[in-house]
Amino acid sequence: MRGNVTDPRSPYPLADQLPAIYQEDFFGLRFASGFDVVLGPVLILLDCLEAYFSPWLAPEDFLDWLGQWIGAELDGDEPVLIRREAIAGAVTMHRRRGTATGLATAVRLAIGVTPEITESGGSAWSARPLGPFPGSAEPQLRVTVRVPDPSTVNLARLEAAVAGASPAHMPFAIEVIGTNGNDVLTV
Secondary structure, three states, X not given: OOOOOXXXXXXXXXXXXXXXXXXXXXXXXXXXXXXXXXXXXXXXXXXXXXXXXXXXXXXXXXXXXXXXXXXXXXXXXXXXXXXXXXXXXXXXXXXXXXXXXXXXXXXXXHHOXXXXXXXXXXXXXXXXXXOOOOOOOOOOEEEEEEEOOHHHOOHHHHHHHHHHHOOOOXXXXXXXXXXXXXXXXXX
């Protein structure tokens, strides 16, 4: 529910559109002004409806609805700028799900740090058949995040971001390393 409309009067008062005979009637003008208060928020919304569907212009209290409509993965307690960025990139994120780029973006949006990603797969081509396969036979994914203080990282949010954006068949390990190199958290 929109609750922050400060001036609910219509930008197009009905009294101005009445014939002159009714504009002289005090009761008629007051009666029409009642409709202005009721219809004002509707007319204001319709005048700027396209802004509601842009994550960069939408009112802050409308962002959560917009995010739900397009499937943006948000907890709801992110800063407004992060929520706007996640909603704006949700379609691209759905397309990149399961790739290293999609995983790195999901982690960056979740905790604000771009991770180092190491995976076991690979691809190559060969002019001769029966060449060696790239990568390793055992699937594995390691996400390493370097931050000044590992205790400040929300591990549940980080793990949820990695689980949601990594390939479904890949087991993963998460490592949070302090920039001094001594503090290490492993999930």
